[in-house]
Amino acid sequence: MSQPFHTLDDFRTLLAQAPSPDSSARAQAEARNGQLTKPPGALGRLEDLAIWYAGWRGTDRPAITAPQVVIFAGNHGITAQGVSAFPAEVTEQMVLNFRTGGAAINQLSKTFGATMTVHALSLDRPTADFTQRAAMTEADLLEALQTGWNEVNADTDLLVTGEMGIGNTTSAAAIAHALYGGAAADWTGRGTGVDDAGLANKTRVVAEAVALHGAQGDGLAALRRLGGRELAAMAGAIARARALRIPVILDGFICCAAAACLDATVPGALDHCVAGHVSAEAGHDALLAKLDKTPLLSLGLRLGEGSGAALAIGVLQAAIACHSGMSTFAEAGVADG
Numbered sequence: 001m002s003q004p005f006h007t008l009d010d011f012r013t014l015l016a017q018a019p020s021p022d023s024s025a026r027a028q029a030e031a032r033n034g035q036l037t038k039p040p041g042a043l044g045r046l047e048d049l050a051i052w053y054a055g056w057r058g059t060d061r062p063a064i065t066a067p068q069v070v071i072f073a074g075n076h077g078i079t080a081q082g083v084s085a086f087p088a089e090v091t092e093q094m095v096l097n098f099r100t101g102g103a104a105i106n107q108l109s110k111t112f113g114a115t116m117t118v119h120a121l122s123l124d125r126p127t128a129d130f131t132q133r134a135a136m137t138e139a140d141l142l143e144a145l146q147t148g149w150n151e152v153n154a155d156t157d158l159l160v161t162g163e164m165g166i167g168n169t170t171s172a173a174a175i176a177h178a179l180y181g182g183a184a185a186d187w188t189g190r191g192t193g194v195d196d197a198g199l200a201n202k203t204r205v206v207a208e209a210v211a212l213h214g215a216q217g218d219g220l221a222a223l224r225r226l227g228g229r230e231l232a233a234m235a236g237a238i239a240r241a242r243a244l245r246i247p248v249i250l251d252g253f254i255c256c257a258a259a260a261c262l263d264a265t266v267p268g269a270l271d272h273c274v275a276g277h278v279s280a281e282a283g284h285d286a287l288l289a290k291l292d293k294t295p296l297l298s299l300g301l302r303l304g305e306g307s308g309a310a311l312a313i314g315v316l317q318a319a320i321a322c323h324s325g326m327s328t329f330a331e332a333g334v335a336d337g
């Protein structure tokens, strides 16, 4: 597989030079939306979604024919601090479950006609405990970004990035705290379900990590110091999707923390992304507010795996089906208002 970037600076440059939506396709889609057989605005956010999608795909009557769900898995040294309700072995066990079709995301992907692949990143080599030192070296980060970049099918027309990694809500909380400040408790939730004592311990870990590594203006530094391989791979995949003008549906807290590292690196880097849902994980709604994203769904999910984003594929499919398939007032002989 050829590598389009060899250094973090190359990656930054690619992000900064990423394409914008096609403004003429967007304008045509807006005009078409105004002629469809419904009162103006009656399809609410479905209308905005269809126009947004049309702009990125460069056609006023787009279709979603090849949605892709990609799951990245990583192991985290921070689990040594007792931050999860589950043991670290579950990451690898769930990878097997994804491969044999037994996880929620397998069913959700199938429901919405998406291809699904899972990529495990060096599970035998957990990241470092980031209360002691940086989670990853620059080489680790680059490799994971490249893995994510290369996992995106060039011919897909909608991407969902999901993750699996015991301990990764601690990583996501530390990234959010480092990027956006506030108190560690604002960003720390129960993840897979730690009890009150577990939550207090986890909050201490997040606070200690950010005290050690410092607040971060630089998104890629936050990703390297506090992130994990699966977060970096999601960031790489989201960046590649942007380069290919493929719209992305963001998933829960961990996916959005990874994405936030791109936004902090190049403001606007997530313009091709919508938030699929707001997770029940404390801090996700605040993180979405920082990213200026309004979630499509709020169903109390806190699973990860791309599950909330996969559900939102259905919402986007519905928006595009209406936009591209409905008749205009003139075609249907319906009197407009």
Ligand SMILES: O=C(O)c1ccc[n+]([C@@H]2O[C@H](COP(=O)([O-])O)[C@@H](O)[C@H]2O)c1
Binding pocket: 083, 084, 085, 086, 163, 164, 165, 166, 167, 168, 169, 170, 190, 191, 192, 193, 194, 251, 252, 253, 254, 255, 279, 280, 281, 284, 301, 302, 303, 304, 305
């Ligand atoms: O997506 C979310 O918002 C989300 C919220 C809570 C937990 N998770 C999943 O649970 C795992 C991380 O939880 P934890 O407690 O081990 O940090 C990881 O595999 C995530 O996919 C995911």
Ligand SMILES: Cc1cc2nc[nH]c2cc1C
Binding pocket: 086, 090, 094, 163, 164, 165, 192, 303, 304, 305
């Ligand atoms: C069983 C299990 C499944 C998951 N899927 C995503 N994160 C997960 C965490 C656990 C513990």
